[in-house]
Amino acid sequence: NAGVTQTPKFRILKIGQSMTLQCAQDMNHNYMYWYRQDPGMGLKLIYYSVGAGITDKGEVPNGYNVSRSTTEDFPLRLELAAPSQTSVYFCASSYDRESGNTIYFGEGSWLTVV
């Protein structure tokens, strides 16, 4: 019962490097999300997708890109890493609004930019 799977769990990047955080869900959910959580703060929405081929910006999209080529996968791309992107990243998914919009989260990816 995998649910939402994120990789890698931990990563250290140098300033200016790029990387992709992978996210996959096996629940056939339409909606997928990327959140970041900074210390002592709540989760903030980076990008979301309501279905394959459709993505949209959330509250804090700057410095990130996403794609949704399949229902299952929703990778998050950091092009030019900056120290401000040091955070914990959570991928999540939900079925639809009628299910109560309950969102299920992955275990998180800890990213440090030095």
Add this chain to the structure above:
Amino acid sequence: DQQVKQNSPSLSVQEGRISILNCDYTNSMFDYFLWYKKYPAEGPTFLISISSIKDKNEDGRFTVFLNKSAKHLSLHIVPSQPGDSAVYFCAASGAGGGADGLTFGKGTHLIIQP
């Protein structure tokens, strides 16, 4: 501009007693509210939710109360158990039809003392 506020960063409760976690919101377009529980180094897990058409929802030891006129909700845990020690996030949706994710509070760290 925080739309979902959890004003208590931490709360300490004795085992067996009632834990009451509070949450206030400012956006009157929110119509669905959720509580998530988060352990260290894990993703948030869904706990309980309530629609704005209700004022109470109960699930075992967990009850959520909603006061729409006051824009306030609370989570009651009775009786509190050691495994309840975690960070609890209040979240809300509805302003964007729910597809554009949840708005989270900063969380309350609940500590259950033996």
